[in-house]
Amino acid sequence: MEKLYKGLILLMFSTALLVGCQEEATEGADESAAEDTTVEIEISENEGEEVISNEEYTVEEGTVLMEVMEENYEVEQEGGFINSIEGIAPEEDEQKAWIYTINGEDASVGAHEYELEDGDEINFDYQSWE
Numbered sequence: 001m002e003k004l005y006k007g008l009i010l011l012m013f014s015t016a017l018l019v020g021c022q023e024e025a026t027e028g029a030d031e032s033a034a035e036d037t038t039v040e041i042e043i044s045e046n047e048g049e050e051v052i053s054n055e056e057y058t059v060e061e062g063t064v065l066m067e068v069m070e071e072n073y074e075v076e077q078e079g080g081f082i083n084s085i086e087g088i089a090p091e092e093d094e095q096k097a098w099i100y101t102i103n104g105e106d107a108s109v110g111a112h113e114y115e116l117e118d119g120d121e122i123n124f125d126y127q128s129w130e
Contacts, residue, residue, distance in 0.1 A: 035061045039120040041068065043085055047127050052086065059116060066112040069124075080112030088126055100124045 036058050043053040057068055069075050069082065076084035082098045083089055090096040100107050101123045107114065116122075 037061050037063065037116050037118045037120075039068070039116050039118075039122060041072075042121070042123045043073070043125075044123060045088070045126045047125055048123070052088075061118075063116050064112060065114040065116055065122065066110075068116065069111060077111070080110030082111055082124065085124060085126070095128055095130050096126060097129050098124050098126055099129070 037060070038056060038058050040054070040056050042051060044051045053073075055072070057072065059068055066075075066077065066080060066082075069085070070077075074084075074086050075082055076089065082100070085098060100111065102114065103121050
């Protein structure tokens, strides 16, 4: 009978230990999955001559640029390409557009495809494309 009690106590202790370890592993996975990304977004006109806005945002890792733009600015877009920010858009036959750069380099995809990376510096500039 004494062996049975010792066996039950050992079984309960082992179970409690395993459950505790599993909870710690799950908490660690949740923390690493929710890492934050900090980015800076500048809105300007005429190749930076006039800065309209310059803000820093902290977002979840994996956030797409268009999500941040639509959450923080009045944006009109078509097919993932932004054609109006804060009501600034080209008039008919005006050869101006919103051009954006990522860390000083011309973007190669639309804002709906670009996944933000920590430390990114994004600039949307309303400029002539003649």
